[in-house]
Each structure stands twice: as C-alpha cells, then as structure tokens.
Amino acid sequence: MLITLERNSGVPVFRQICEQIRFQVAAGVLRAGTEIPSTRDLGERLGINPMTVSKAYAMLEQEGVLERRPGLALMVRGAANGRASSSHREKQDELAQRELERLLRPAAIAVHQLGVPAKDAVEIFRKLLRVLDSNQPHDGGQ
Template sequence: MFTLNPQSGIPIYRQLAEQIRRMVAGGQLKEGDELPSVRDVALEHAVNPMTISKAYSLLEVEGILVRQRGKPMQVAAQKKSAHNEQQRLAHLHPQLEQLVLAARQLEIPDKLLLSSLRELLAEK
C-alpha cells in the first residue's frame, strides 16, 4: 500500500504521512477506510513500529485520521471542498521543486526533462 525509502533522506514517518495525505486528497482513501495496523506496516517495511505510530498520530492531530478504541485507524471525514485540483497539485510541489533542482544540477534541458516526464506518465 505504501512505498517507503530509507535512503531518501526524508524521515520514514514523513514519507508515510505525505503518502497518506496524497491518497486522501486524491480520493484513493475515503472516509471510513481502515489503514493497515502499525505492526503490519512496520513488519512489511522493516521499520520500528514507533515510526509508523508517529506518522499515524501526526495525521490524527491534523484531522486526517481518526482512532477508535479497539479498531484500526480510519480516514476521518474530510471537508468536501478540501480537495480541488489545485490543492491536490500543491501536495506535489515539494517533489516538483526537488526534481527541477536536480535537473538544473545535472544540466538537463527542460525539453528533455519534460519529455522524460511525459514518457513516465504514459508508462504508469
């Protein structure tokens, strides 16, 4: 369900929290959907359960997730207007900035970068 990269330089809990935010914003996770348990995610990705718990707790404080005693974490009710296209795109802004910076450092021309991105989008 999640893709976590320990070598990315971004803390695992932030990677997980951002992926869940995007999945909720994009409608892949809807109100009432249950998330995998802390233990299951930790075992699947070979990380400390406290790391997963930290991400879930952060999202609970933000109102994205809700905890119900004896049940898995669930996606909380979201504001209906909270996920227009521009707001969903804003979730990608940090990654786009990193991509542009890396392309500039590697001296990759804009046309080549855009064509590579188009190809990748077509593949997926």
C-alpha cells in the same frame, strides 16, 4: 498503501510517513473509508519500530486525516456528507503540491545536471504519465 523512507534525509521517519499518507489522501489514492495497515504491519514492512508508525498515525488522527472507529481498524476519515469542504480541499491540494514538489526536486536537479532541455524533460514526464494512465483501470463506463 505505498510508503518509502529516505533514511538519510534528516526528516524524522514519523514525519515522512505523515507526509506520504497526507499526499496519498489529497491525491485520492487513499479514499475515505480506506483501511490503514496496523502499526505492527507497517512497521514490519518498513523495517521500523511500530511505535514510530503509531506516532505518525496519532498525529494524522489529531489532524483529522485518519479516524479510529470502534471495533474497526484505523481508516481514512471521510468528509461530512461525503463532500470535502472547500477549505479542506484547499489544504489537501496544498499538501499534494508540496509533496509532489518534494518528490520531483531530485529529478529536476538531475535534468539540470545532465543539461537536458526543460521541454524535453517535460515531454519525457508526459510519456511516463501516459504509460501509467494506460496501465490504470478507469472508473465507470466498464
């Protein structure tokens, strides 16, 4: 699980953690049943107080994104019968789109400031995605 913090963004750290975990769940990076790092482990990795991580995890549990199973670690919650409801899927899609817009905004500003034509920027982005796709293992058919 990759979490990056923008300490000068004005967004509280626990909210940044929540947003990034929501995005990773919505994007399918974190799947149902995936174990989440302990509050201490993630706190150490990010250089923050474990209570901040605990606050983020508690919020995600209340939202139904994460669940704590007896005797097991905190996990990404699975949808009933292994299928996401359409409203749950719509919420995930909306969260993913918002997070993607947040992440791409600085790049869009840089493109504008550099005077790069939009079509060139889109082609560069497509090339980057192709490189990432070629480095990713593909599910099935192997």
